[in-house]
Amino acid sequence: MxxxxxxxxxxxxxxxxxxxxxxxxxxxxxxxxxxxxxxxxxxxxxxxxxxxxxxxxxxxxxxxxxxxxxxxxxxxxxxxxxxxxxxxxxxxxxxxxxxxxxxxxxxxxxxxxxxxxxxxxxxxxxxxxxxxxxxxxxxxxxxxxxxxxxxxxxxxxxxxxxxxxxxxxxxxxxxxxxxxxxxxxxxxxxxxxxxxxxxxxxxxxxxxxxxAYASHGILVEYRGETAHTGPWPMARRKNALVAGARLLVAVDDLGWEYAATGGKATAARLSASPNKAGLLSDWAEAVCDVRHQDPEVAELMRVRMSRAVAEAGIRSGCETRILDQWSWGxxxxxxxxxxxxxxxxxxxxxxxxxxxxxxxxxxxxxxxxxxxxxxxxxxxxxxxxxxxxxxxxxxxxxxxxxxxxxxxxxxxxx
Missing domain, CATH: 3.40.630.10 (Zn peptidases)
Known part of the structure; x- marks a missing residue:
């Protein structure tokens, strides 16, 4: 009724x-x-x-x-x-x-x-x-x-x-x-x-x-190696914090690339350990997502985000592990x-x-x-x-x- x-x-x-x-x-x-x-x-x-x-x-x-x-x-x-x-x-x-x-x-x-x-x-x-x-x-x-x-x-x-x-x-x-x-x-x-x-x-x-906007998110872990920030050579550094930061900057750039058509990409969170001055972090965890009203465009953004996950780990000399992925919308x-x-x-x-x-x-x-x-x-x-x-x-x-x-x-x- x-x-x-x-x-x-x-x-x-x-x-x-x-x-x-x-x-x-x-x-x-x-x-x-x-x-x-x-x-x-x-x-x-x-x-x-x-x-x-x-x-x-x-x-x-x-x-x-x-x-x-x-x-x-x-x-x-x-x-x-x-x-x-x-x-x-x-x-x-x-x-x-x-x-x-x-x-x-x-x-x-x-x-x-x-x-x-x-x-x-x-x-x-x-x-x-x-x-x-x-x-x-x-x-x-x-x-x-x-x-x-x-x-x-x-x-x-x-x-x-x-x-x-x-x-x-x-x-x-x-x-x-x-x-x-x-x-x-x-x-x-x-x-x-x-x-x-x-x-x-x-x-x-x-x-x-x-x-709903088609959305894709990912939770990534990077594993590196602690070392003294002063004497340790750049070529031997495995800074997990940097790996996470590279990923999140790449995702943010992706959002700006698609912003004119309503696309969005979010660098949501970065955690690292030990995360102290004078010391390289050997662990980091990053969360990011992409979304677009057009599911096909959102899928392209997801693929590019996944590529950025791997590239950030390689460039920083860190091991990369995807802990979780989700899609909705x-x-x-x-x-x-x-x-x-x-x-x-x-x-x-x-x-x-x-x-x-x-x-x-x-x-x-x-x-x-x-x-x-x-x-x-x-x-x-x-x-x-x-x-x-x-x-x-x-x-x-x-x-x-x-x-x-x-x-x-x-x-x-x-």
Whole structure:
């Protein structure tokens, strides 16, 4: 069924939950530093579980810490899943991911207010470690959920201090008993700030996400040899730090080469050891990625990035090992699901715009296995992964209501 158009979310209640979230794990002024599986993340998880219990939802936690909060349906059918993530970047904002989880909570709260039962269950999810800021790669829990990553491999990922995902889950009490994936899901919706300036710049109120930039990322390890920086001859140096630096500069140059057509390449992270003055580093780890709206161009960029990986190691005299590679994006979103979003925006009278997603999201993994759609809200000037990230109530309200109506239509369809 379609909800009457006069039914809207309780914007004040939704904003109050956002305000409560914004007080947990505060970072730079106005922002958040709520890295995955830290004490701040535990506090936010506990509050989300409390809110879910108060809404009458059945809460379960799986083996990689993702939280599921289920509102039962009239029939025992696969659930409509919706959500995002509550972890942030080190210099993160108050909206990225969080709007998706708390917006999903407002959907079920509003249905509860009205006493509306849906044919299918509705289930909210908070995915663990979407950002990848503490444990690389990103979106690891949703990847495990759909079988894209091995669970034991994911639990063994380490942060900069050597703590594994499994150890961090145990430390905050969120290694749950539920199986990771392996169950039927009807569909997946994700509400998210755009993380770009198109909606804000054009004055559109809702982003109807039709496809995603094709993206390719890589995690590389270089092994060299420590030596004194003074007397050691240049010809004999095996500086792993330099190998990583050569790779990241080459990738950045690649991005500029394709920038005119919308291509992007990111030198995301470089770690090295011992990384001390007076000493050559014998170990380095680099993360980089390339993306383009045209999958064929993105594939060419991927090939050139892979070539740069090898060349950086050879030029620096280091051994090269690829630890992980990932690809996502493309034409992945389900037409019927996108139709639910488009229809809801039209019925509610919002100015919608069809556009691609440029950033990575948990929805990318889900889209490979279940019908999936994303809804974008504008964010001011497109600034994100930054404490200045801003989405005003007026920016959030249209997308929140589109989510309410689209999810209800999907969950209650014949």
């Amino acid at each position: 379609s909800l009457p158009t006069e039914i809207r979310a309780d914007l004040g209640r939704f904003l109050a939950t956002l305000d409560a979230s914004s007080a947990i794990g505060q970072g730079r002024p106005g922002g958040l530093c709520r890295l995955a599986l830290t004490e701040a993340d535990r506090q936010m998880r506990d509050l989300f579980v409390q809110w879910s219990n108060e809404a009458g939802l059945r809460v379960t936690v799986d083996g990689i810490g993702s939280i599921f909060a289920r509102r039962e349906g009239v029939e025992d059918l696969p659930p409509v899943l919706l959500g995002s993530h509550l972890d942030t970047q080190e210099n993160g904002g108050r909206f990225d991911g969080i709007v998706g989880v708390l917006g999903a909570l407002e959907v079920v709260r509003r249905l509860n207010d009205l006493g509306i039962a849906t044919r299918r269950p509705i289930e909210i999810v908070n995915w663990t470690n979407e950002e990848g800021a503490r444990f690389s790669p990103p979106m690891v829990a949703s990847g495990c959920f759909v079988g894209g990553y091995d669970l034991e491999w994911a639990l063994g990922l380490k942060d900069a201090e050597g703590t594994t995902v499994g150890q961090a889950l145990d430390a905050i009490g969120y290694r749950g008993p539920a199986a990771v994936g392996g169950r039927e899901i009807d569909s997946y919706f994700e509400l998210h700030i755009e993380q770009g300036d198109v909606l804000d710049r054009t004055g559109h109120e809702v982003g109807i996400v039709t496809h 493309g034409d992945i979103f389900d037409a019927a699901m996108v139709g639910h979003v488009r229809d809801a925006a039209d019925r509610l009278g919002f100015r919608g715009l069809e556009l691609p997603s440029q950033a990575g999201h948990d929805a990318y993994f889900l889209a490979k296995h279940v019908p999936t759609a994303m809804i974008f809200t504008p964010c001011k000037d497109g600034i994100t992964h930054n404490h200045n990230e801003m989405a005003t109530p007026a920016m959030l309200e249209p997308g929140l209501n589109v989510l309410l109506h689209a999810v209800t239509a999907r969950a209650d369809r014949p």
